[in-house]
Amino acid sequence: MRPGYDPQGEPLLDSPALTLFNGLLGEPTATRLLTQLDQALAWQRPTLRLYGREHPIPRRQLWMGDPDARYRYSGRDFLPEPWHPAVSTIRAAVNRRLADAGLSARFNSVLLNRYADGEERMGWHSDDEPELGPDPLIAAVSLGAERPLRFRWKDRSAEAFNVWLPHDSLLVMGAGVQDRLQHALQPRRLPGMRISLTFRLVNPGSPVA
Structure with missing residues (x-):
């Protein structure tokens, strides 16, 4: 087992289940894959309609997966690359780490987001689209510059909190997270590019209309 391997992860919350794993890929693999993703993928900047106007998203992204993993987000339909x-x-690597932690999951798709610097962002949301089913498990890999993911309780029963996501880390959002929490990547004056990959299971044949 390589140094820094983290088979069980750090439990951030027990209920709902939120766990952070470090050293997912190990070096130099993590940095090599970060560079490869940055240079090899055809990053997109789609527009989303808000209050009747089209706005480009404040980051670049790419939807990837099995052919039937269609997905609808913020009023747009995405067909996977x-x-x-x-x-x-x-x-x-994500599947192996989850298996080591005694978790079972299958992923047929991934949303990749590329943040050029700390000013690029993602607004408040939950990954609770119908295509993901009633209680999805989301596995989020972070490569590149470390940034905090902000969480808040939907019922405001407790204070919001940050989860800092270092390079080569895996955040597993398990049962109940999308139902009870929202999360956002808020702008900060932090240097460096970051790529996130959020793996998920889209139910094949789910309607996108």
């Missing part, structure tokens, strides 16, 4: 070998390598 085919799996890139680098992303398949990361998915295999």
Whole structure:
């Protein structure tokens, strides 16, 4: 077992289940894959309609997965790009880490987001679209610059909190997280590019209309 390998992870919350794993890929693999994703993927900046106007998203992204893993987000339908070998390598590492932790999951898709610097962001949301089922498990890999993911309780029963996501880390959002919490990547004056990969299971044949 390599130094820094973290088979069980750090439990951030027990209920709902939120766990952070470090050292997912190990070096130099993590940095090599970060560079490969940055340079090899056809990053997109789609527009989303808000209050009747079209706005480009404040980051670049790419939806990837099995052919039937269609997805609807913020009023747009996304058809998946085919799996890139680098992303398949990361998915295999996620599956191994979850198995080591006694968790079972299957992922047929991934949303990749590229943040050029700390000013690029993602607003408050939950990954609770109908295509993901009633209680999805989301596995989020972070590569590149460390940034905090902000969480808040939907019922405001407790204070909001940050989870700092270092390079080569895996955040597992398990049962109940999407139902009870929202999360956001808020702008900060932090240097460096970051790529996140949020693996998920889209129910094949789910309607996108």
